[in-house]
Amino acid sequence: MELKVGDLVTRYSYDGDIVFRITSMNQGTAELAGEELRLAADAPLDDLKKVEEEERKSHEKDFREKQERSYRLFRQEARLMKERNNHEASEGYKEDASYFEMRGRVLHLDGDAYYLSKCTTLYERLGIPVYGVHIPEKEMPNQVSSLIEMVRPDILVITGHDAFVRTRGQENEIKSYKHSKVFGQTVREARKVVPQLDQLIIFAGACQSYFEWLVKAGSNFASSPERVNIHALDPVYIAAKISLTPFMDRINVVQLIRHTLTGKEGVGGLETKGVLRIGSPWKEDNLSNAKGIDD
Incomplete structure (x- = not known):
């Protein structure tokens, strides 16, 4: 063969x-x-x-179906969030109900160019502003600071591929993981630029990553609490939820992970504020793509 x-x-x-x-x-x-x-x-x-070709088509079909199912669930929640935001905005701007949304900007670093393409497509479908960069995992710590300075994101996603390799050591030893160490180093470099957890919200990790190590390094959210495999698109849903949640609201971690394909075994994190902000007045020729997910 x-x-x-x-x-x-x-x-x-x-x-x-x-x-x-x-x-x-x-x-x-x-x-x-x-x-x-x-x-x-x-x-x-x-x-x-x-x-073989038929098996490949079957796997691609399964992938698309899972993506669409999660997309529909998230879209439904996003619609409810929008309705609530509309209500709160109209209450806050009774004299002039004209307003606009500023959604959180995502800087997505991905060690896999194929996955990055799928992720950026989904961000765009969800109406989330994103700047995606393909970087091999081992190079991320050296480049993240300059990228943060250039993009000035509200949300940073650090992901790619990882694995817990039992032959290297125990679950609580960083040497046992393929890329968890560099993910953690990347988080620490990012925190040198923006130390506050609510000013730069970070997701870090991939399949079987050292969850506790990544949270201790400064991540708000990370994988993988039970060292399970996570879906390629899980980081997108977490970033999108944060982007669409008003900055005065706290994100409930349990509710957040319901919309991931992996669940609580694969993703966890800290209570965190959203980053969506409402402004006024609205002008049609300004921020034209910021109205909402259904516009």
Whole structure:
């Protein structure tokens, strides 16, 4: 069987439980990235089974269905949030009900260009302003400060691929994780620029990441409390919820994770304020895309 970079494969040794993409190959071994999950792995080439065309289409269909289901749930909640914001705005601006929304801006750093494309598409569908950057995980600590200075985001997402490797050590040892250490280092560099948790809200982590390490480093939200795999789009829903929540409101962590595809086993964090702000007066030729998710 001829395998090449970019092929979709499963592993015989794991009964084909996860679909991966081959990201690189060297001396009989392939580096792998989860097709739907933010999981990094490696495997001997003879342990890999190529995913055939019909199976590939089936996986793509499943991915789209999961995305659409979560999108509909989030859109429904966003509509309710908008109605509440409309009511509060009209109460606050009775003399002139003309107003606009300033949604939180997201800086999304992703170690996987394929996932970054899917994430930015979803941000745009949800009406969230985003600046996405593909950076290999190990380079993130060196670049995050300058990117924050340039973009000045309200929300920072630091993600890519990760894995808890049992052969390296225990669950409470940072050496046991593929990229948790650099994710944590990136958070710490970001906190040197913006120390306050409510002035820059950070999500950090990927599949099986060292949750406690990332929170201690300065993240508001992180993965993965139970060291499970998280879905590729989970960070988007967390960032979007924060972006659409008024800055006077606190975000309930339990309610927040209901709209992730992974749930409380994969994502957790700290009570945090939203970042949405309402302004007045509204002008049609200004902030034209800020009205709301349904406009």
